[in-house]
Amino acid sequence: xxxxxxxxxxxxxxxxxxxxxxxxxxxxxxxxxxxxxxxxxxxxxxxxxxxxxxxxxxxxxxxxxxxxxxxxxxxxxxxxxxxxxxxxxxxxxxxxxxxxxxxxxxxxxxxxxxxxxxxxxxxxxxxxxxxxxxxxxxxxxxxxxxxxxxxxxxxxxxxxxxxxxxxxxxxxxxxxxxxxxxxxxxxxxxxxxxxxxxxxxxxxxxxxxxxxxxxxxxxxxxxxxxxxxxxxxxxxxxxxxxxxxxxxxx
Amino acid sequence: xxxxxxxxxxxxxxxxxxxxxxxxxxxxxxxxxxxxxxxxxxxxxxxxxxxxxxxxxxxxxxxxxxxxxxxxxxxxxxxxxxxxxxxxxxxxxxxxxxxxxxxxxxxxxxxxxxxxxxxxxxxxxxxxxxxxxxxxxxxxxxxxxxxxxxxxxxxxxxxxxxxxxxxxxxxxxxxxxxxxxxxxxxxxxxxxxxxxxxxxxxxxxxxxxxxxxxxxxxxxxxxxxxxxxxxxxxxxxxxxxxxxxxxxxxxxxxxxxxxxxxxxxxxxxxxxxxxxxxxxxxxxxxxxxxxxxxxxxxxxxxxxxxxxxxxxxxxxxxxxxxxxxxxxxxxxxxxxxxxxxxxxxxxxxxxxxxxxxxxxxxxxxxxxxxxxxxxxxxxxxxxxxxxxxxxxxxxxxxxxxxxxxxxxxxxxxxxxxxxxxxxxxxxxxxxxxxxxxxx
Numbered sequence: 001x002x003x004x005x006x007x008x009x010x011x012x013x014x015x016x017x018x019x020x021x022x023x024x025x026x027x028x029x030x031x032x033x034x035x036x037x038x039x040x041x042x043x044x045x046x047x048x049x050x051x052x053x054x055x056x057x058x059x060x061x062x063x064x065x066x067x068x069x070x071x072x073x074x075x076x077x078x079x080x081x082x083x084x085x086x087x088x089x090x091x092x093x094x095x096x097x098x099x100x101x102x103x104x105x106x107x108x109x110x111x112x113x114x115x116x117x118x119x120x121x122x123x124x125x126x127x128x129x130x131x132x133x134x135x136x137x138x139x140x141x142x143x144x145x146x147x148x149x150x151x152x153x154x155x156x157x158x159x160x161x162x163x164x165x166x167x168x169x170x171x172x173x174x175x176x177x178x179x180x181x182x183x184x185x186x187x188x189x190x191x192x193x194x195x196x197x198x199x200x201x202x203x204x205x206x207x208x209x210x211x212x213x214x215x216x217x218x219x220x221x222x223x224x225x226x227x228x229x230x231x232x233x234x235x236x237x238x239x240x241x242x243x244x245x246x247x248x249x250x
Numbered sequence: 251x252x253x254x255x256x257x258x259x260x261x262x263x264x265x266x267x268x269x270x271x272x273x274x275x276x277x278x279x280x281x282x283x284x285x286x287x288x289x290x291x292x293x294x295x296x297x298x299x300x301x302x303x304x305x306x307x308x309x310x311x312x313x314x315x316x317x318x319x320x321x322x323x324x325x326x327x328x329x330x331x332x333x334x335x336x337x338x339x340x341x342x343x344x345x346x347x348x349x350x351x352x353x354x355x356x357x358x359x360x361x362x363x364x365x366x367x368x369x370x371x372x373x374x375x376x377x378x379x380x381x382x383x384x385x386x387x388x389x390x391x392x393x394x395x396x397x398x399x400x401x402x403x404x405x406x407x408x409x410x411x412x413x414x415x416x417x418x419x420x421x422x423x424x425x426x427x428x429x430x431x432x433x434x435x436x437x438x439x440x441x442x443x444x445x446x447x448x449x450x451x452x453x454x455x456x457x458x459x460x461x462x463x464x465x466x467x468x469x470x471x472x473x474x475x476x477x478x479x480x481x482x483x484x485x486x487x488x489x490x491x492x493x494x495x496x497x498x499x500x501x502x503x504x505x506x507x508x509x510x511x512x513x514x515x516x517x518x519x520x521x522x523x524x525x526x527x528x529x530x531x532x533x534x535x536x537x538x539x540x541x542x543x544x545x546x547x548x549x550x551x552x553x554x555x556x557x558x559x560x561x562x563x564x565x566x567x568x569x570x571x572x573x574x575x576x577x578x579x580x581x582x583x584x585x586x587x588x589x590x591x592x593x594x595x596x597x598x599x600x601x602x603x604x605x606x607x608x609x610x611x612x613x614x615x616x617x618x619x620x621x622x623x624x625x626x627x628x629x630x631x632x633x634x635x636x637x638x639x640x641x642x643x644x645x646x647x648x649x650x651x652x653x654x655x656x657x658x659x660x661x662x663x664x665x666x667x668x669x670x671x672x673x674x675x676x677x678x679x680x681x682x683x684x685x686x687x688x689x
Contacts, residue, residue: 028261029269033641036272040634047670050678057677067687074689100260112259131675132683135627151686163688197689207686 006141009157013129013164017122017172024115031119038085038123038175039130045081046131049074067208071201079194082175085120086182092116110242113183114176114235121175125168133164151213159213163204166217169224170200173231180234189234196227268644270482271604272637274421275614279636281425282615283622283629286432289377290623325437329445336449340460347467347475355476360407363423363478368399370426406478413483420480424608428615432623439620440665446613447661454655465653478608604644610656617664627679628671635667636660 011018025031052073059066097107139146140157148156174193181189200223206216316324346355372395379386402419405411432439453459468475614636621628639660647654682688 029263029265030261032269032272033265036634036637036641040638043631043634043667046679047667047675050674051670053678054674057681059681067685070682071687071689078689096260096264099264103260105258105260108261109259112261115261128688130630131627131679132688135625135630135679136683138626148684148686159686160683160688163686167688201687201689204687204689213686 002143003141005145005157006137009137009140009161010134012158012161013133013168014126016165017126017129017168020118020122020172025119025122028115031115034116034119035123035126038120039127040123041081041085042078042124042127043131045078046127049077064205064208068202068205071205072198075194075198075201079197082178082193083182085175086179089116089120089179110238113179114238117176117179118172120179121172122168124175125171128171129164129168132167133160136160150210151207153214159217162217163220166220166224167200170196170227173227177227177231177234180238192230196223199223267482267604268641271480271606272640274417274480274482275606275611275640276633276637278421278424278428278611279615279618279633281421282428282432282619285374285425285429286619286622289374289381321437322441325435325441328438329442332442333445333449336446337453337460340453340464344460344463344467347464352473352476356407359476359478360403363406364399364403366423366426367402367419368395370430371395371399371422374426374429413481417480417483420478420608421611423478424480424611424615428612428619431612431616432619436620436623439616443613443617443620443661444665447655447658450655450657454653461655462653479605480608480611481605606656610660613657614660614664617661617668621664621668624672625676627676628668631667631671631675632664635663639663 021035025035053070056066093108093113100107137157140155146156147154148159151159174197177189178193180186181191181193200220203216203219203223206212206219343355375391375395378384379391401415402422405416405419406423434442450461453461454465456462464475617636618629618632621632639662640656643654643656643659646659
C-alpha cells in the first residue's frame with residue numbers, strides 16, 4: 001500500500017531494534033560484529049532446517065500436526081545451538097580479557113558481558129524479523145494489500161509485523177537470560193529460555209484456526225512481557241549485587 | 251550511571267577497522283539494491299537502456315527461450331571471453347608499470363573515472379528522471395552532471411580532498427559500475443562472478459599470475475600501484491602519546507593493495523616498533539604501543555588466538571621512519587589511485603587503515619544486485635554471506651600473512667547462499683509465515 005505503508009510495517013517490526021542498535025550497539029564496533037555473526041548463525045540454522053524439511057513441503061494438508069512438528073524440530077534445533085553459542089562466547093571472553101590485559105585496558109565489565117549477550121540475541125531477533133517478516137513485505141511497497149481469510153481484521157503485513165516484533169523481543173532478551181543462567185549455573189534461567197521459546201512458537205499454531213490471531217497475538221505479547229520482566233529483574237539484581245560487591249571492596 | 255568516569259572498555263575499540271570497511275561495502279550494496287529495484291520495477295515492460303552488447307556478451311546473447319544447457323554454455327563462453335580480456339589488460343598494466351609509465355596510467359585512470367561518472371552516471375540519472383518524471387531541463391542537467399563528474403575525478407585522482415568526499419565518490423563509482431553489470435543476462439552474470447573469483451585466485455596465488463607480478467614489482471621498487479582503492483578512515487587512538495604521532499602516520503609500509511592482494515607487510519614492523527618484544531613489557535609503554543597502529547591491535551588480537559604474539563624485532567630506527575615518511579609524501583603525488591576495474595584486493599594503507607580495491611566493491615554489489623532481481627530474501631542471505639566472507643578473508647590474512655585474493659571466499663559463499671536460499675529456504679519460510687507460524 002505505497003512506500004509509506006511498507007516503511008511503516010518495517011519500522012513496526014524493527015523499530016525497537018533500530019533504536020537499541022543506535023543507542024547501545026552502534027558505538028561499539030565489536031558489538032556490531034557480534035550482531036552480524038549471530039544473524040549469520042541464525043540464518044545457517046534456518047537453512048539447515050529448511051534443508052531437512054524441503055522434501056515434505058509444501059504441505060497439502062490443513063491439519064495441525066505437520067506444522068506442530070516443524071515448529072518442534074525448529075525450536076529444538078535452535079535451542080540446541082544456544083549452549084554452543086555459550087561455549088564460543090566463553091572462549092571469546094578469555095581472548096578479550098587477554099587482549100585487554102595486553103593493551104592495559106580494563107577487563108570486561110559485567111555490563112560489557114551483558115551487552116555482548118544482548119547483541120547476540122538481537123542478531124537472532126533481527127534475523128527472525130528479516131526472514132519471516134521483511135522478506136514478505138515487498139508487495140506492500142506497491143499499490144495493493146493482502147488480507148488473509150483466517151485473520152481478516154488486519155492486513156497480512158500488519159499481523160506479521162506485530163508478531164515479528166514480539167519475537168524480536170523474546171529472542172533478544174532470551175540470550176541475555178540464557179547467558180546469565182550459564183554463567184551462574186542457574187538452572188531456572190537455563191531452562192526457562194527454551195520453554196519460553198517453545199511456548200511462543202506453539203502459540204503461533206493458534207493462527208491456523210479461523211480468527212486465531214485475535215487470541216494468539218495478545219498471548220504472544222504476554223510471553224514477551226514475561227520475558228522482559230524476568231530479564232529486567234535478573235539484570236537489576238545482578239547489577240545491584242555487583243555494585244554492592246564493588247562498594248564493599250573499597 | 252558513572253559511565254563518564256569509567257575507563258573505556260575494550261569493546262569500544264576492538265574491531266573498529268573491520269566495521270569501517272564493512273560500512274562502505276554495505277552502503278554500496280544497499281544503493282545498488284535500491285537502484286535495481288527502483289529501475290527494474292518501473293521499466294517492466296520497456297527495454298532497459300540500449301541493447302546491451304559489451305565485452306561480456308560478445309560471444310552469446312542470452313534469450314529466455316533457450317534451454318538451460320544452451321544458456322550455460324553461452325554463459326561460460328561469455329565469461330571466458332571476459333576473463334581473457336581482463337587477463338590481457340592486467341598483463342598490459344604490469345608491462346606499463348614495469349616500464350614506469352605511471353603518469354600515463356594515472357591519466358588513463360582519471361579519464362576512465364570521468365567516463366564512469368559522466369556517461370554511466372548520466373545515463374542512470376536519465377533513467378531515474380524518465381521513470382519519476384522529474385522536471386529538469388537539458389542545460390541544468392548537463393551543468394550539474396559536468397560539475398559532479400569533474401569534482402569526482404579530482405577527488406579520486408588527486409588525493410587532497412576531504413577524505414569523506416573521496417570515499418563517497420569511490421562508493422558512487424563502484425555503485426555505477428555494479429549497476430551496469432547487473433544489466434547483463436542472468437546466467438552470464440552468475441558464471442561471470444564465479445569466473446572472476448577463480449581468476450582472482452589464480453592471478454594472485456599462481457607464480458605466473460599478473461597480479462602477483464604486479465605486487466612483487468611494487469614491493470621491489472617500493473612504489474605505489476596506481477589503482478582505484480577505497481581507504482577507510484584511519485583509526486586514531488585517542489590514548490596515543492604525542493611522540494607516538496610520528497610513528498602513527500607511518501604504520502605500514504607502502505605494500506599497497508594491488509589486484510586482489512590481501513597483503514601484510516611483515517618486514518615493516520621491525521623497523522619502527524619501539525616496544526620491546528615481551529608481552530609483559532607492553533604495560534610500561536602503553537601509549538607508544540597504542541599509537542603504533544590500531545591495525546596492529548587487530549592483528550595481534552587474531553594472533554592471540556593462536557597463542558602467539560607477533561612482535562617484530564625492536565629496533566628503533568628513527569632515520570628510517572623519517573625516510574619512509576618522505577617517501578610516502580613524494581610518492582603520494584604521483585601514485586594517486588587510478589582505475590583498473592580488474593584490480594581487487596585488500597591491503598593495509600600507510601596509516602594502518604584497511605584498503606579495499608574497488609573491484610571488490612563492484613563484484614560484491616553485482617552479486618547482491620542480481621540477488622535483488624529475484625527476491626529480497628536472497629538479498630539478505632547474500633549480504634550476510636559476503637560480509638562473513640570479508641571477515642573470514644581478513645582473518646585468513648592475519649594468519650597467512652602474504653598476498654591473498656579478496657574475492658573468492660565472499661563470492662563463493664554468496665553464490666552458495668543464493669542457491670541455498672532460492673532452492674531451500676524460500677519455500678520453507680514462505681510456507682511458515684503465510685500461515686503465520688513463526689519461531
